Amino acid sequence: MSGQGRGIDGARERRVRSDGIELCVVELGDAADPTVVLVHGYPDSKEVWYDVARRLRDRFHVVLYDVRGHGGSTAPVPLRGGFTLEKLTDDFLAVADAVSPDAPVHLVGHDWGSVQGWEFVTVPRTEGRVASFTSVSGPSLDHFGHWIKDRMARPTPRRVAQLLGQGARSWYVGALHVPALPEAAWRGPLGKRWPRMLERAERLPSGGHPAGSLADDAAHGAWLYRDNVRARLRHPRTDAYAHVPVQLVTPTGDAFLSERLYDDLGRWAPRLVRRTLAAKHWVPRTRPDQMASWIAEFVTAQETARQSGAPARPPAGTGPYARHFGGRLVLVTGAASGIGRATAFAFAEAGARVVAVDRDAAGAARTAELARLTGAQEAWAECCDVSDEQAMEKLAAKVAAEYGVVDVLVNNAGIGLGGTFMDTTAEEWRAVLDVNLWGVIHGCRAFGRQMAERGQGGHIVNTASAAAFQPSKSLTAYSTSKAAVLMLTECLRAELAGKGIGVSAICPGIVNTGIVAATRFAGLSEEEQRRHREKVGRAYARRNYPPEKVAESVLRAVIHDRAVLPVAPEAHVLRFVSRFAPRLGRAIARIDPPL
Amino acid sequence: MAGRFDEELRGFREVQRLAYACTEAVAAQLRPGVTERAAARMQREWLRERGVQDWFHLPFAWFGDRTAFAGFRVPLQFFPTGRRLEPGMPFILDLAPVHRGFTADVGYAGCLGPSPLHERMVADLGAHRDLVLREVRERRPLREIYEDVDRLMVRQGYANRHRAYPFGVIAHKVGRVRERPWAPRLFGFGVQSLKGLAADALHGHREGWSPLWSPYRFSDHPPRPGLWAVEPHLGFRGTGVKFEELLVVTDSRDPQESAFWLDDDLPHVRRRQEERAVA
Numbered sequence: 001m002s003g004q005g006r007g008i009d010g011a012r013e014r015r016v017r018s019d020g021i022e023l024c025v026v027e028l029g030d031a032a033d034p035t036v037v038l039v040h041g042y043p044d045s046k047e048v049w050y051d052v053a054r055r056l057r058d059r060f061h062v063v064l065y066d067v068r069g070h071g072g073s074t075a076p077v078p079l080r081g082g083f084t085l086e087k088l089t090d091d092f093l094a095v096a097d098a099v100s101p102d103a104p105v106h107l108v109g110h111d112w113g114s115v116q117g118w119e120f121v122t123v124p125r126t127e128g129r130v131a132s133f134t135s136v137s138g139p140s141l142d143h144f145g146h147w148i149k150d151r152m153a154r155p156t157p158r159r160v161a162q163l164l165g166q167g168a169r170s171w172y173v174g175a176l177h178v179p180a181l182p183e184a185a186w187r188g189p190l191g192k193r194w195p196r197m198l199e200r201a202e203r204l205p206s207g208g209h210p211a212g213s214l215a216d217d218a219a220h221g222a223w224l225y226r227d228n229v230r231a232r233l234r235h236p237r238t239d240a241y242a243h244v245p246v247q248l249v250t251p252t253g254d255a256f257l258s259e260r261l262y263d264d265l266g267r268w269a270p271r272l273v274r275r276t277l278a279a280k281h282w283v284p285r286t287r288p289d290q291m292a293s294w295i296a297e298f299v300t301a302q303e304t305a306r307q308s309g310a311p312a313r314p315p316a317g318t319g320p321y322a323r324h325f326g327g328r329l330v331l332v333t334g335a336a337s338g339i340g341r342a343t344a345f346a347f348a349e350a351g352a353r354v355v356a357v358d359r360d361a362a363g364a365a366r367t368a369e370l371a372r373l374t375g376a377q378e379a380w381a382e383c384c385d386v387s388d389e390q391a392m393e394k395l396a397a398k399v400a401a402e403y404g405v406v407d408v409l410v411n412n413a414g415i416g417l418g419g420t421f422m423d424t425t426a427e428e429w430r431a432v433l434d435v436n437l438w439g440v441i442h443g444c445r446a447f448g449r450q451m452a453e454r455g456q457g458g459h460i461v462n463t464a465s466a467a468a469f470q471p472s473k474s475l476t477a478y479s480t481s482k483a484a485v486l487m488l489t490e491c492l493r494a495e496l497a498g499k500g501i502g503v504s505a506i507c508p509g510i511v512n513t514g515i516v517a518a519t520r521f522a523g524l525s526e527e528e529q530r531r532h533r534e535k536v537g538r539a540y541a542r543r544n545y546p547p548e549k550v551a552e553s554v555l556r557a558v559i560h561d562r563a564v565l566p567v568a569p570e571a572h573v574l575r576f577v578s579r580f581a582p583r584l585g586r587a588i589a590r591i592d593p594p595l
Numbered sequence: 596m597a598g599r600f601d602e603e604l605r606g607f608r609e610v611q612r613l614a615y616a617c618t619e620a621v622a623a624q625l626r627p628g629v630t631e632r633a634a635a636r637m638q639r640e641w642l643r644e645r646g647v648q649d650w651f652h653l654p655f656a657w658f659g660d661r662t663a664f665a666g667f668r669v670p671l672q673f674f675p676t677g678r679r680l681e682p683g684m685p686f687i688l689d690l691a692p693v694h695r696g697f698t699a700d701v702g703y704a705g706c707l708g709p710s711p712l713h714e715r716m717v718a719d720l721g722a723h724r725d726l727v728l729r730e731v732r733e734r735r736p737l738r739e740i741y742e743d744v745d746r747l748m749v750r751q752g753y754a755n756r757h758r759a760y761p762f763g764v765i766a767h768k769v770g771r772v773r774e775r776p777w778a779p780r781l782f783g784f785g786v787q788s789l790k791g792l793a794a795d796a797l798h799g800h801r802e803g804w805s806p807l808w809s810p811y812r813f814s815d816h817p818p819r820p821g822l823w824a825v826e827p828h829l830g831f832r833g834t835g836v837k838f839e840e841l842l843v844v845t846d847s848r849d850p851q852e853s854a855f856w857l858d859d860d861l862p863h864v865r866r867r868q869e870e871r872a873v874a
Contacts, residue, residue: 337749337750341752345752345831345832349832363750366750366751366752367752369715370712370715370752370831373711373712373715374712374831374832514749517746541745541810544758546754548754548832
């Protein structure tokens, strides 16, 4: 055995006896703080939680233990029948009593740790010993059993598709039921290759984990499946209601579990908080920052409520996007007006922490103020000109130091410039490229680099325009800048894909914002400029496409990791034209605007 | 002449106070579960008991995101629905009674339970009351004032929701209505009042003005003397806030006399004064 207690400073290791088994338990942090018990999955050992534990140890009494038969814990003899959920519950209670005899513990489980966790929080004998449960990638077998039964009983096409989808993901469960073969594979070639396979398929950071005990852990752990899965799926308990508040973390890219599994969960866990994360199965290792912050927030809320006797404050954020963006750090440039402001509000409503950046300090402050009133956990205003490289670098350093690494970056700041190529001066070209293109480049360089270095995913959204794919003789400079943004987005998307960072371009059509009021029309006198602005402004007002709809598209682009997202019907039409009828697009480009 | 003018204003002021008293009385009775229809009925009955027989328009009540006219496409959607009030929901009561021939048209925005966002919006709406009065006194074309209100709303971070009203009006003229024993209505609007509005529209069409204060070209004229029911309406993500009260416009050359709010002793004005006193 190797790995227990190793790789983490100040860890206190102890052995806890339960039912003839010796469990290897590691404690971190002050035992007077609320206790958080982290339970690992299959094929893992407690080391899988180390990155998260390190981030929690300052605020909580963090306890990790190796499940029986794994890591530093001993295995039952015989193995068959030694891994039933009842026995695992005994282990958990033994650990909880040893590490926190007086207060209930906050339970966090990943994979099989979460499967066990569901058992712990739904059986009556643990009542009063568990204060909350955070479940990551591991459904209750009983709920799963009911989920299958419901779908078999009324097999609509959609439900059949859900069954087949989960069935395809669960192939390995069947494989693990084959006698002896899995053990041989784990102790042979699979055990050797597993770390490399994980690194490649799951994009796990290399080194440190899985522990050296992997082959034995995995061989023993096969009995987790053999002892429980068939029995529970065939005869799921009908009383598997959670008696504690539950936080469910669902990674959207999980290769083993469908998101649909949790559709009916509200029925079983009345006090349920849902979180969704763009990640693969091993969230504790790939997204430790986000996991630690969600656990901390949830545990703190439950702890405060438990001590004051009042119901727990629901997490920040309302609406359908709260589960995706609650507590995440979002930075929006050009946030003092129009699409940027609406985007900041949309993220705020979803409970994000919002940084509103604009060169108009008063406007940005106003956005931050309203964002807080809208539901943002926190919101700040920062005054910065996106075209100023040094200012952006400074801002990035400040944001990283004070608020953390940005999870979602929205490069939205832009200015308009109308006029033909011949009318546009070099000065005007520079102005529009400085903001529209260089602003995006500076944003991606400063904040994108931080995201990539952190290595825990993220998303960048660049605001392009329908003008990026529709040429026009009277919008030369603007269209050029936006087309560049579109291509930059596509290239960066390819570059950052390997790091789990999505990059999207939003291409709105005519949106009713203040951009026209700030637009210059090249080659016109001041008086004509004013007239043009009024006229175009009124046309935009008549079109009356609200920036709120664009903002919602930004959120959708992040959730679904869309590469290019046209917004408003005209943008869809123009994109279609540019792809399938480019000659028509060129003909449109020659039309004189009706001014 | 001046005496009759003052007397008329007193008549309008009385009915406006009555209307606002109605909104406050009904707002105080609103509880979770009350429907928009019930709230509208409460207003109607409260005023009927106090002698109101005719209406410029029947009382409206909007709850929740209907205060911001979310998803409104056809005018029928303005009419009260079965939407039930819930804790924390914003609401708006809008009513226009005719009493002894005088018309009032008032709007009252409230929220069931404390809401910092709602309070902020109500406070920000106050700036529009000042803006409208200032620019009307400057005799700016109504269409430009409309656009300035729009710009201020955008700067504040809100959306203009009065654009959703018929013709996108921020205000409309009201006047005396002949008292008749029988007061028929058309789509919730009093026929007598509609007749008055139509007569104004006809005159205005000949003389180059309109009784509807809209963003369109027909409002590109200086403020016309008379009584205007001004109703700026802010919207912000499912929360709407408005006030509506009468603005008196005269042909006096003295700026103070040329335009003034009919009454400064109204709930939203008092609330603002109290906030200022606290600040």
